[in-house]
Amino acid sequence: MKTVLTIAGSDCSGGAGIQADIKTITMHYCYAMSVITALTAQNTTGVYGIEQTSDEFIANQLDCVFTDIFPDAVKIGMVYGNNSAKVIADKLSFYxxxxxxxxxxxxxxxxxxxxxxxxxxxxxxxxxxxxxxATPNVPEAEILSGINIKNLQDMQNAAKIISDKYGCAVLCKGGHLEDCSDDLLYFDGEFYTYPSVRIDNPNTHGTGCTLSSAIASNLAKGFEIPQAVENAKAYVTRAIGVKLDLGKGRGPLMHNYILQNFK
Known part of the structure; x- marks a missing residue:
């Protein structure tokens, strides 16, 4: 069985963060492990408190994972502490x-x-x-690239800037665009566009967490980045499309929609 590690914050309402990641990884037939960077008190209406995990304990968790069940892929989400990113990067590089x-x-x-x-x-x-x-949404890509993004051409420019600056492939998620919700990948000097029909469903809590952990699961299974993104997009689209309706605010996706016929 392929193994995937998620490094992220906990969402007690189960829609995002560690909980969404574990559900997603499991539904991709991979074994999920987790390193928790922060505890959050949140639900579909908002975030009401955050408790940071100490850098020492983050490092301890990472040592326990890597010295026992080595992950085939790693997803990194919420990194709350001032120095947590460096601690995580040092451990990932070491292992x-x-x-x-x-x-x-x-x-x-x-x-x-x-x-x-x-x-x-x-x-x-x-x-x-x-x-x-890296999988930034439009506001995050604007911060990382330093340019405003209004359309797909802007997404292309931003993705290339981020990739050139940090040396990684970039998937710029288009959910915040007004005219479409297409995603754009810049990988190995080429652009890949993933068209999306905007689904009439406000319940999208945890979409970014779900997409990134789905991509990591596909990479663990041996897919190259462009195909891993395509597979993950299809999974997220279906998880939104079944229109699960839970909570008083923006509800979660139905991560386990594949099991509907087993209820």
Whole structure:
């Protein structure tokens, strides 16, 4: 069985973060492991508290994983602490981790800040350069590239800037675009566009976490980045499309839609 490690924050409501990642990895027939960087008190209406995991304990968790069940891929999500990104990058480099997918989480769906300024600088300095793929949404890609993004051409420019600067492939997610929700991948000097029909469903809590962990799962299974992205996009589209409706705010995806016939 292929193994996937998620390094992220915990979402007690189960829609995003570690919980979404474990569900997604499991539904891809991979074995999920986790390193928790922060505890959050949140639900579909917002984030109401964050408790940071110490850098020492993050390092301890990483040592326990890598010295026992070595992951075939690694997904990185919320990195809350000022120095957590460097600690994670140092450990991943030491253990020669492979297939690293970094989702540069900066702000939650509800608008809460999920990384400090110093944490963001360390993410850019230490984590992105060791990643195989970064998966920013439009606001995150604007921060990482320094340009405004209004359309697919802007996404192309931003993705190339980020890739050239940090040396990783870049998937710029188009969910924030007004005219479409296409995603754009810049990989090995080429652009790949993944057209998407916007689904009439406000329940998209945890979409970014789900997509990045789905990509990591596909990389663990041996798919190249362009195909891994295509497979992951199909999974997320279906998980949104079944229109699960839970909670009072923006609800979660149905990560286990594949099991509908087994209820």
């Amino acid at each position: 020669k981790a492979k297939n690293i997918v970094t989702d540069p989480v900066m702000v939650s769906t509800s608008g809460s800040r999920l990384i400090s300024e110093q944490g963001l600088e360390n993410l850019k300095k230490y984590l992105l350069p060791i990643s195989a793929l």
